[in-house]
Amino acid sequence: xxxxxxxxxxxxxxxxxxxxxAEADPPGPTRGPEDANDPIGWIRVPPFQDNPSAPRELTRQxxxxxxxxxxxxxxxxxxxxxxxxxxxxxQNGGGNMWPMLAGIAPLLSTDPKHxxxxxxxxxxxxxxxxxxxxxxxxxxxxxxxxxxxxxxxLRQPAPPIAVLFGPRTASSGEALALAFRxxxxxxxxxxxxxxxxxxxxxxxxxxxxxxxxxxxxxxxxNLKGDGGKLPPDEKxxxxxxxxxxxxxxxxxQPRCLATxxxxxxxxxxxxxxxx
Numbered sequence: 001x002x003x004x005x006x007x008x009x010x011x012x013x014x015x016x017x018x019x020x021x022a023e024a025d026p027p028g029p030t031r032g033p034e035d036a037n038d039p040i041g042w043i044r045v046p047p048f049q050d051n052p053s054a055p056r057e058l059t060r061q062x063x064x065x066x067x068x069x070x071x072x073x074x075x076x077x078x079x080x081x082x083x084x085x086x087x088x089x090x091q092n093g094g095g096n097m098w099p100m101l102a103g104i105a106p107l108l109s110t111d112p113k114h115x116x117x118x119x120x121x122x123x124x125x126x127x128x129x130x131x132x133x134x135x136x137x138x139x140x141x142x143x144x145x146x147x148x149x150x151x152x153x154l155r156q157p158a159p160p161i162a163v164l165f166g167p168r169t170a171s172s173g174e175a176l177a178l179a180f181r182x183x184x185x186x187x188x189x190x191x192x193x194x195x196x197x198x199x200x201x202x203x204x205x206x207x208x209x210x211x212x213x214x215x216x217x218x219x220x221x222n223l224k225g226d227g228g229k230l231p232p233d234e235k236x237x238x239x240x241x242x243x244x245x246x247x248x249x250x251x252x253q254p255r256c257l258a259t260x261x262x263x264x265x266x267x268x269x270x271x272x273x274x275x
Contacts, residue, residue, distance in 0.1 A: 027043050027069070027070055027073045028042045028044050028073055039256055039259065040083070040084050040085065040086060040251075041077040041082035041085040041086070041159075042077065042088065043074060043086070043088065043104065044091070045070065045087065045088065045089055045092055045104060045173075045176060046091065046092060047094055047095040047100075047172070047173065048066050048095045048100055049095040049096065050062075050096050063096065063145045064145065064147065064148050066099040066100075066103065067099045067100075067103040068103075068148070068149070069103065070100070070103025070104055071103055071105075071106065071147075071151070071152045074103075083156070083160075083250075083253075083258075084160040084253055084255065084256050085159055085250075086162045086246055087104065087107060087161055088164045089165045090164050090165055090190060090239070090242075091168055092168075092169055092170075092172070092173030093168060093169070093170045093171065093194075094170045094171025094172040094173050094174075095172050096172065097172035097175045098137065099145050101130065101175075101179060102136070102144075102145040102147060104176070105132050105137050107161060108180065109132045109157070109158070110157070110158040110183060112153055114133075115131055116132050116133075117129050118130050118131060118137075119221055120218075120219050120223055121199045121217070121218060122216055122217050122219050123215060123216040127223065128216075135150070135151020158184070158185070159185070161180065161183065161186045162187055162247075162249060163188040163189070164189050164190050164246060165188060165190045165191075165193050165230065165232065166191040167194055169190075169193040169194060169230075170193065170194035170195075171196045171197070174195075174196060174197035174230055178218055178225055178230065179221070181222075181224075182221045182222045183221065185255075187234065187246075187249055188230075188234070189232050189233070189236050189245050189246045189249075190235070190242050191235060192229040193229050193230040194229065196227075197217065197225060197228070198214045198216065199215055199216040200213060201213050201215050214227075234249075
């Protein structure tokens with residue numbers, strides 16, 4: 001309307017900016033021609049935050065898109081036929097765990113043909129299991145995030161996996177770490193997590209804000225967990241040392257050694273260490 005004041009767009013909050021940046025960045029390293037023979041796949045899982053004011057359908061679409069983005073990256077990395085994988089959770093501060101779990105389900109699963117428990121929420125004597133069946137992540141018997149296409153299946157299922165985490169890994173990021181804990185051929189590297197491995201329920205308040213109430217504790221596939229900080233299997237000091245330790249362990253795993261690529265890369269690493 002002529003003369004009507006234009007409504008200025010509201011600036012994005014710091015959380016929204018971080019979320020956009022996380023979703024825009026590729027969930028892994030930029031690959032060059034020199035990486036064609038790298039036997040280790042890599043995926044970085046960023047946090048995923050729901051927008052409480054978004055319409056339900058838009059929220060569903062965003063969750064699906066995030067899970068699809070992670071599986072698309074897995075598919076791309078898997079074309080190189082890696083013998084093992086690194087899952088990087090060091091910058092994952094939490095949010096909605098279900099799009100994250102749905103995205104990395106191909107790595108969490110060790111038996112694509114059968115239902116597999118990967119964790120649970122525990123409240124007193126009660127527990128709600130998280131599981132994977134036919135590529136779908138389930139809470140009890142329902143799927144919080146249903147993929148709109150067939151779930152990806154790794155060319156070599158149940159590979160060795162190194163999980164990286166640290167003090168910035170929190171809340172749902174810790175839930176992801178727990179989902180890998182107890183998985184065969186899996187080892188974690190880094191430092192203790194933030195210590196918020198619990199499930200929270202948002203409660204609206206009269207002033208429009210929300211109160212997060214802790215209602216249960218997140219546990220691993222063996223139902224072990226206390227809501228506190230998660231210690232890594234191997235404590236390391238900084239990013240470079242953490243990544244080197246993870247790669248060294250992965251290259252020593254039987255699957256990598258069997259391909260010959262692991263022993264070649266191990267010799268290369270040792271040569272660099274002594275040069």
